[in-house]
Amino acid sequence: MFFVRANATGVEGSHASAANSPESAHIGDLRLGEPIIRTMEDFAAASGVSRPTVSKYFHDPGSVRKSTRERIEAALEQYDYRPNIYAINQNRQLTKSVGIIVPYLADPVFAEIARTLERRCIEAGFHATLFSSHGERKLESEALNDLRSLRPSGVLLAPLGRSSDRDQIARFCEEVPTVLLDRNIAGIGEAFVGSDNQSFVSQSVDYLTRTGEPPCFFEMRNPGNPNSLARHRCYIEAMEGHGLEPMLVQVEGEGWNLEEIGYQGGMRALQEHSFPTDTVLCSNDRLAIGLLAACYEKGLRIGRGSGCALRVAGHDDHPYSRFTCPPLTTVAHEYDLVSDCGAETLLRLIEAGGRFDDRTETLFSARLVLRASA
Amino acid sequence: MFFVRANATGVEGSHASAANSPESAHIGDLRLGEPIIRTMEDFAAASGVSRPTVSKYFHDPGSVRKSTRERIEAALEQYDYRPNIYAINQNRQLTKSVGIIVPYLADPVFAEIARTLERRCIEAGFHATLFSSHGERKLESEALNDLRSLRPSGVLLAPLGRSSDRDQIARFCEEVPTVLLDRNIAGIGEAFVGSDNQSFVSQSVDYLTRTGEPPCFFEMRNPGNPNSLARHRCYIEAMEGHGLEPMLVQVEGEGWNLEEIGYQGGMRALQEHSFPTDTVLCSNDRLAIGLLAACYEKGLRIGRGSGCALRVAGHDDHPYSRFTCPPLTTVAHEYDLVSDCGAETLLRLIEAGGRFDDRTETLFSARLVLRASA
DNA sequence: ATAAATTTTTGTCACGCGTAAAATTGTTAT
DNA sequence: ATAACAATTTTACGCGTGACAAAAATTTAT
Secondary structure, X not given: OEEEEEOOOOOOOOOOOOOOOOOHHHHHHOOOOOOOOOXXXXXXXXXXXXXXXXXXXXXXXXXXXXXXXXXHHHHHHHHOOOOOHHHHHHHOOOOOEEEEEEOOOOOHHHHHHHHHXXXXXXXXXXXXEEEEOOOOHHXXXXXXXXXXHHOOOEEEEOOOOOOOOHHHHHHHHHHOOEEEEOOOOOOOOOEEEEEOHHHHHHHHHHHHHHHOOOOEEEEEOOOOOXXXXXXXXXXXXXXXXXXXXXXXXXXXXXXXXXXXXHHHHHHHHHHOOOOOOOEEEEOOHHHHHHHHHHHXXXXXXXXXXXXXXXXXXEEEOOOOHHXXXXXXXXXXXXXXXXXXXXXXXXXXXXXXXXXXXXXXXXXXXXXXXXXXXX | OEEEEEOOXXXXXXXXXXXXXXXXXXXXXXXXXXXXXXXXXXXXHHHOOOHHHHHHHHHOHHHOOHHHHHHHHHHHHHHOOOOOHHHHHHHOOOOOEEXXXXXXXXXXXXXXXXXHHHHHHHHOOOEEEEEEOOOOHHHHHHHHHHHHHHOOOEEEEOOOOOOOOHHHHHHHHHHOOEEEEOXXXXXXXXXXXXXXXXXXXXXXXXXXXXXXXXXXXXXXXXXXXXXXXXXXXXXXXXXXHOOOOOOEEEEOOOOOOHHHHHHHHHHHHHHOOOOOOOEEEEOOHHHHHHHHHHHHHOOOOEOOOOOOOEEEEEEEOOOOHHHOOOOOEEEEOOHHHHHHHHHHHHHHHHHOOOOOOOOEEEEEOOEEEOOOOO
């Protein structure tokens, strides 16, 4: 199954004889005669400036005299000291830190959202700490607790949704200025930024009915995701708005393995001929990816051409939907815009002192992306 | 583009009038007469026990007398106090925290690895903090610095690879007990856990040559990933071992958008007929996913059947490779095993006091996964 | 009941830093 | 040179915790 090579490089072993005391670990890279800099105290002594002045410098380099600044920066060159961010957070009245929580990092959409959020916060001079709930309520709670200890000036929270501990989130939001992202919880947090599910579904339904048979809706019977519930409702509304009968194809399954759920459910639906029309609109792209795999296995040709058996469309513009076979027609979740706006909203919130007078909800419209699958 | 609904829910506004002082924010959930518990000092007073005893309790509940334990736990019920993890880390000689760094969380493979690592560490009673380098050397450096401040007992580090600051990582590893993951850096860290690239490539090359034309190798010209370099070498060795001429198809591109790079490179290679054989072995599954999309667009049938124009295989068993069309034949990177072993190795390292006598390298063999594409 | 062992309390120091007031030094204007 | 002002240093305290020694209280053994 596996094997172990000991000392495979043959070059090291240098630290094998080193003792465990923290000093000895540093003897290697210590030019003799130079002191070891661990704390701001040490660094202040080494640079010939008092510790509070050093503290002031790190808070705002422009707030100290030029000659002092130069001395500090000279010492900085030599010792590359950096203050302990967690000690700072413990003591500053208003931190330069923000927290980010996403429900599930293994979902590429959230991975992208997290990446953008982190970048924006860093660009604004903040230190960002990222947490993933990994789909588990317990881990979401842990993340909230950690964030409390971190004392961030603000938090961007994309909650798990149905399985969140609503009361705990509400309490957290009263303690820490929080912007909700992607999934709204009515009345909780200082603001919400997300997508307008109605514009998602109405666009896809409009397009599909205009260009062919009206779509049935392919979804999970018990989605953990509140956006799924909203899309379900919007589909029904949109169909009724066209004077059409809604057609639901619901698949079983729990958790976050949506491609697998879409595949299994798709196989079953195809075997049992449960699709009442030749057009399938999936609640999200991950289910669609699974369905496409099932269709391929069944030998069905997907697309809007004459030789095609089925049209398949999704929602979200998942990073991989460009690369499915055929490429997936979908409605883009503008997660870059949502992320940018979320980060910006949080920064405004922090500048405003942590509270807004009114709780705003910013919803981005979706953008239809036509590709070959429908 | 987007619109804002102010006060859309119509139910809230309760905290709109709350002042900014930390006390007033808590009046809402404060049963009058009960003190607000923020620190261990407060909590000790509320539970009628001294603070050091409370501290002892949290360190090890079994270390205090039963009657004392019950008093603390009764108070815990009432106030749900939790010690500040960052303050703890600052003071404990040996922390119950570990750090995890992965190079790119938006890659589902690393997202899965991170998730498994985190879970294992939590199960072992540790507090895990996850960092993503997001593909940027600067962010990897930041993560290392943050971890220094966090004072973890150990770190699991999957480095960026080529773009890592090797010296900085070396220095870090001398300060903090570190297990390297997925990508080895010779001699750095107390141990390495990863995959045996040779077994990957030899298995795929063996299988493909046995069942059809020998494969050409589809890869990036300048991969940032050291595993890619290793696989390149292993492909050449494997081919020569069969007495065959290695055939390389190298595509341009930078960064982490591998599907796109595979797609663009694949389109070009197909247009220019650069594939010298009907069998394409991709350096990793993400490139393969892009190539499959290009093949679909070109109308090429993929698979090992008689009506097929091309066989395509990959490496890694990417979470989506099951759902490509056709499903991708690949060699599984056993990232669950790697994660488990990595976590276990770190725990052993911590128990051993942070240093191993010998630097071990544990390599997992790959597992051939036959699907329809080759 | 008394002595011995265990547990808890008290007190004090530590960690690495922010912060505020007072004392000192440096700079500029006159 | 002197006053006026700004920048800096000193001093002292705080944050929320761990760690350790000595004293006090409790439990257990005899």
